[in-house]
Amino acid sequence: MSILNKVIRSVVQVMPDQAPDELIASNRYLGRSINRLNGPDKVTGKATFTADYPVANLAHAALAYSTIAKGRITSIDTKAAEALPGVILVLTHENAPEMKVPKEFGDGSSNDAGTTQAKILNTDHVSWNGQPIALVVAETPEQAEAAAARIHATYEKEDCVTSFEAAIGDAKQPKAIMGEDPEVTRGDVEQALSQSAARIDLTFTTPPHNHNAIEPHACIAQWDGKDDLTLYDTSQFTAGVATTIAQVFGLKADHVRVVAPYVGGGFGGKGGAWPYIQLCALAARETGRPVRLAMTREGVFRIVGGRTPSQQRVAISADDAGKFLGFVHEGVTAQSTHNHFPEQFSFPPRHLYSMEAYRIGQKVTDLSRVANTFMRAPGESIGTFAVESGIDALAYELKMCPVALRMRNEPDADPVSGSPFSSRHMRKAYEMGVERFGWKSRPAEPRSQRDGDWWIGQGVATGTYPVYRMVTAARVRISADGTAVAQTSCQEMGMGTETVQTQHLAERLGLPMSKVRFEYGDSTLPYAGVAGGSSQTVSVALAVQEAGAKVLKELLALAQKDERSPLREANFEDVVAKDEGIFWRVSGGGESYAAILSRAGKDFVEADHKTGAPMELLKYSMHSYAAQFCEVRVHALSGEVRVQRWVGSFDTGRILNPKMAVSQFRGGIIMGIGMALTEETMFDDRTGRIMNPSLAEYHVPVQADIPDIEVVYTNEPDPHTPLGAHGIGEIGITGVAAAVANAVYHATGKRVTSLPITLDKLM
Amino acid sequence: MNSFSYARASESPDLAVALLNENQGRYLAGGTNLIDLMREEIETPAALVDISRLPLAQIEEREGGLRIGATVKNSHCAAHPLVRDRYPLLSSAILHGASAQLRNMATTGGNLMQRTRCYYFYDTASRCNKRTPGSGCDAAQGFHRIHAILGTSPHCIATHPSDMCVALTALDATVQVTGPDGERSIAFGDFHRLPGNTPHVETELRAGELITAVDLPASSANLPSIYRKVRDRASYAFALVSVGAALRVEDGRIADVRIALGGVAHKPWRASIAEQMLHGAEPTEANFRQAAEAELTPATPGHDNAFKVELAQRMIASVLQELAEVKA
Known part of the structure; x- marks a missing residue:
């Protein structure tokens, strides 16, 4: 943490609090299950999503992508593409006008939303397998796609690292993780680990994931003269896209208008200004026509990044009463050679448990791959998988109930910063979840419940997400x-x-x-x-x-x-x-x-x-919490895992609209079940190429994978937030993968430490 | 997608054959696989002859068995009372495949013509002997967790993706075809080929031939049967291993046993070695396991898919055991 930050933090400690929002308990509309106002428009098709805008004289763009991870384009043949009917323009590095590389997405305090420092089209250098190498504009989307498929490039490959495993040894500690220290320590953790009644030391791995919102990325660009640009874009950051595209084309930021009233899912994948936007704007400027660039599903995999892979070590020791003595959570994530985003997986334990001594930190390594980015609860999703699996393993070592072990280590103040919690009702969340799930009737012994060919098990894990x-x-x-x-x-x-x-x-x-x-x-x-x-x-x-x-x-x-x-x-x-x-x-x-x-x-x-x-964030430790409970069955012969019951118990301040909030929690849990059991982006390490860029081969959960999901919540208002509320979009996915892994252990006696938990790991 | 010509043959199979021979293309029925492959430019036919309206959408009783027309939709076939009554294995296998939407479009003949889901076959930037003969196989040293373990060749380790065909193999079906040289029948077990050094040649169909029907014989009707599919998610995923099996026990001995496997080979795999060992044997767990092990002895898995050998053995043995217990 910078000295300035430390000074501000100490000053803030003595500043008086704002009075709680007077609407904190008001309930004429707030706190009620009001139906989604735009629901009827969405289900009747009236809602205008980005690619739906009726724009006169519209031309259509498509992209061709590199097929190597690093090197130079030695030739690019566009003749066949240009000869096709309807083709208006083909741009490659040989003829594309210069665009500036925009500033990278920062820490959220600026409008910069660039996703890569690699030049797009303005270079013969390739930085990742899937980088756009040509832009085609045609009269119809089909003509544009057909032409893009006919662009042929030859390359001179350069050595590069595309394998996460191979790059782990080169990992370095970044200066900061989201403005926080990359590593925090207290006491002699090695000594604390060695002198204890029980301890675990496990290494976990999580695979890369890609964004698959129901609406693939799309943009329509329309210029008014040379200095004014309107973009319809599937964006979760309209101001950031406007600023970024203004940087690319040297425009004034307020001369770029970005419109996005309906977006078909974001999850972080639409937070940055991914290269398709500037290419769409370029196509429109160079053809003098409004242009639509609606990405294919494969195209989204090629140019929009996703969740980093990770390797995480969790080592925890405890005394015979279960009190944590030594706590280590450390490991490595990946970013690319052309972006900077060390995903914050080491944040959860900094705020969750009392610890005598700890070392919590992380490093990052660079790969020649598509830039990584935020994906629902970046950090907390994968971090809680490792930490909460580790705590579960420790509970078995101690022969303690996993819920009791967590409650034993519930802190009075933030374990690292020492700040008071603004609102923490973890015990209540656990009590509600234990009650609703029927946790107390769970047998303590693993591998002790069988129904025909199926082992049955129940697992629990803590979820957490910060208040920002x-x-x-x-x-x-x-x-x-x-x-x-x-x-x-x-x-x-x-x-x-x-x-x-x-x-x-x-x-x-x-x-x-x-x-x-x-x-x-x-x-x-x-x-x-x-x-x-x-x-x-x-x-x-x-x-x-x-x-x-x-x-x-x-x-x-x-x-x-x-x-x-x-x-x-x-x-x-x-x-x-x-x-x-x-x-x-x-x-x-x-x-x-x-x-x-x-x-x-x-x-x-x-x-x-x-x-x-948000000075309150410096004075208080402000977080949301969840207790995730699930029951799985694991087939004794095949290793198939089926989740058959879920209770999510949430402590996220005051709930403003129960119907929509519960839907958000459920969506997060479903995404977490996918993370636990099926989701994995398959990068071929020989080429850095994604081999499953389709919803047929990239397995998100289907209806049949998802049981009834019960949601309960404490509904305790936070006196230090507007409306007493917390954001709830991401907490739902946290703790989910660990709860599944812990239930699988309880069912089978097998601790799976690498995601996804596919059946071959349990046979 | 490439430009292509389109013609519809509604009156008769002979017309369809004639149209195709004029235009050098592919037959189009439900299009659930072919259109995808054309979008990806894996297949680039110059012409499509639409056969979806040919009068081949009936299921009829024939010689004690059934004739299932080539354009019968998968969903219709699975729900047909005669199929459910006499060949429940077929109905079950179909319902384990794809999604309801796809089954509503996909046809009997088209299901036989499905192409593999190998990642490298689908990626035109990768080498694939099936897509581009002689180019090499990137799957052998790449991702091949879903790939074949039986009947592979150095040229190809892809699998046939169909569930329905696993049942048809076990049920000794016959494929009826017509073509420029007239009509003929092909035993189902001979219809699909192993890759050898020509993995791009997937069936015994000759140029221009059209599937008109699949016949099920009386001999495989009314057998107790189970279709068990093991996959990575509960629906809409291809089989890692599937087993379609039927078993009849008389006087404590196995009188009829049929075992076919999906997800393990370039074709729906009839487990002939296991069947031969079990004919006349006692229906015991030990015999089932032994037969399953013998069937998988020739397996040649790679580093990603070695688990399929044990998985296939376990599934064969457990499906047969379950059938034996139902009979007892």
């Missing part, structure tokens, strides 16, 4: 017709953003939901950061709250100036927004927004507001 809040701007307007609108450039990838923010705005202003509207998904609206880090809901809520307060103050000022207003004597502290207007908190008198505005002769009042930095 990003600086966000919003505009709130209240109009004389009694309606209100809030605007911010944030995005909706299906999480329910529009719905929950509409609930919030209505509750905040005391209006019915039918009279408020939430506008988003457009980079020209007030700034919101990436929809990532499970931070969007609270980040936007605070911006809307503070912009709303400004509007209310302005309305009150209008009333104060008016002899006829019942609010002319009121101060802001005396009033409350309710019943479509402003009213005295105590006596109840007041008047409607419409009355104030019409008497003042104004059509509306509006205000913009940008929130301050």
Whole structure:
């Protein structure tokens, strides 16, 4: 941690807290299972996703990809492609106009959203197998794809490392992991490991994963002259894409507009400005036509990165009461030779358990592969697999219940920073999960339950994900017709953003939901950061709250100036927004927004507001927690694993919309079951090439793999977050793979330490 | 995808054969595999002759058995009362394959013509003797966890992906074809080929020949049977190993046993060695295991798929044991 950070942290410790949000328990709309507002449009096909925009005179682009991992293109033959009917333009490194390499995605505090430092098309150098080497524009998508398939390149290969196993020895410690120290230590951990009643020392591996949102990446680019560009893009970071594409083409950032009202799933894969966007814009500029580039599923595998592979060591020792003495969590992830993202797998144990001595840290190694990126709970998903599997193994060594062992080591304050927790109800989450799952009737012995040819087992693991809040701007307007609108450039990838923010705005202003509207998904609206880090809901809520307060103050000022207003004597502290207007908190008198505005002769009042930095994150240890319980069956002969029961118990602050929240939790658990049992990107180490770039061969779970998933939650509001809420998009996947692995151990007595847990590992 | 010409033959198989011979292309039925392969440019026919509306979509009783027309949809075949009643192995195998949507489109003849799911066959940047004869095989030293362990050659270790064909092999089906030189029958076990040094030649069909029906004989009707498929997820995944087996025991001895394997070879694999050992033997666990081991003795797995040898043995033995217990 930098000295500046340390200074800020110490100053923040003595700063007073903000008063808890007054809506923390308000429940007119908040806390209710309101149906998704855009649900009917989605299921009837009315919702306009990126590739659906009707744009006149549209041309279509397709890409050709390199077939080597590193080297130079010695020749590229485009004649056959150019000769095909309908082909308008073919661009390669030989004729592509210069584009600037944009700045890489940072720590979330800037708008930079570049995904690779490799030049795209402007070089004969190849940095990964799958790098775009040609861009084709044609009258139809089929013509473009056919032409792209006819582009033939020859290469001079260069030596490179594509194998993670081969690169582990070259791993280095980065300066920082998401702004945190790459390694934290306390005490003599080796001594603590050697002198203890029980200990485990296991090495875990997790494979690379790729993004497979239901909507493949797509973009439509339309230029207005040479300096103004509109992009429809499947983005979870409209502002970042605008800034990045402006960097690429040397434009002013506010001359690039990015529109993304509907996005068919993001999961982190649409957080960066992947190269297809700039290529689509280039195609449009060079042809003078609007151009659509809708990626194929294979194309998404080739140019959009996914989750890093990892190798993690977990060594834990305990005294005979189960108290952790020594705790080691260390290992290696991969990034590429052309990007920088050391995925933060070592974060979970920094905040989960009391430890006498510890060494927790990580290194990163560089591969000649497509750049890695965020994928739902980067770090916490793979980190909890290793840590929570290790704790389970230790529980068997100690002959302790795995739940009891975790509760034995529940800390009073953050184990590394020493900060108080803002809101931690881990015990309650476990109690609720134990009760709902029926954990107490589970036999302690592994390999002790059999149903015909199937072994049965029950497993548990802790999940965790940090609370983040990003600086966000919003505009709130209240109009004389009694309606209100809030605007911010944030995005909706299906999480329910529009719905929950509409609930919030209505509750905040005391209006019915039918009279408020939430506008988003457009980079020209007030700034919101990436929809990532499970931070969007609270980040936007605070911006809307503070912009709303400004509007209310302005309305009150209008009333104060008016002899006829019942609010002319009121101060802001005396009033409350309710019943479509402003009213005295105590006596109840007041008047409607419409009355104030019409008497003042104004059509509306509006205000913009940008929130301050999240200082609360420096003062408190702020996290969400989960207790994941599952039951599996494992076929005694074939090793097939089937998950047959799941209970997820979550402690994630106040739940703002139970129906949508439970759906988010379930989605995370399902993705985690895929991570546990089937998902794996197959990079051929000889070529660095992905060999399963299709949903037929890249196995995500199907319906039949997923049991009923029960979800319970503590619903304990966090006094230090907007609305008392935490983001919940990522916590669901955390702990899942470990819970499955632990249940498999309980069923069979076999500890599988490498994901996915395929049947050949259990035969 | 390449440009191609398209013609539909609705009246008769002979018309389809004539159209194809004029145009040098491929027959198109459900298109569930061929269209995918054309999109990926693995197959680049200059012409398609659409046979989906030929009058070949009936299931009829014939000589005590059944004739299943070439364009009968897989879902229709699996649900047909005569199939479910007399050849439940076939129905079960079909329902273990693909997805409901695919089965609604896929046809009997098309299922026989499915091509492998080898990763390197599907990737035009890789070497594949099946796709480009003589280019080499990148699977041998690459990812081959899903690949063949029996009947392989140095040129190809791909598997045939069908579930339905495993049942048809076990049931001694016959493939009826017509072509430029007239009609003929091919025993199901002879229809698909082992790779040898011509892995691109996958069936015994001659140029221009069209499958018109698959016949099931009376001799394999009404046998107690089980189709067991082992795969990486519960649905919509190809078999790592599948076993289609039928067993009839008389007076404590095995009177009829049929065993076919999927996911282990370039063709649906009839386990003839195991069957021969078991004919007339007592239906004991030890005999089943011994026969299964003998069947897999010639296996030549690679580093990724060695588990299939033991898996196939276990599945053969357990399926037969289950059939024996049902009979007892």
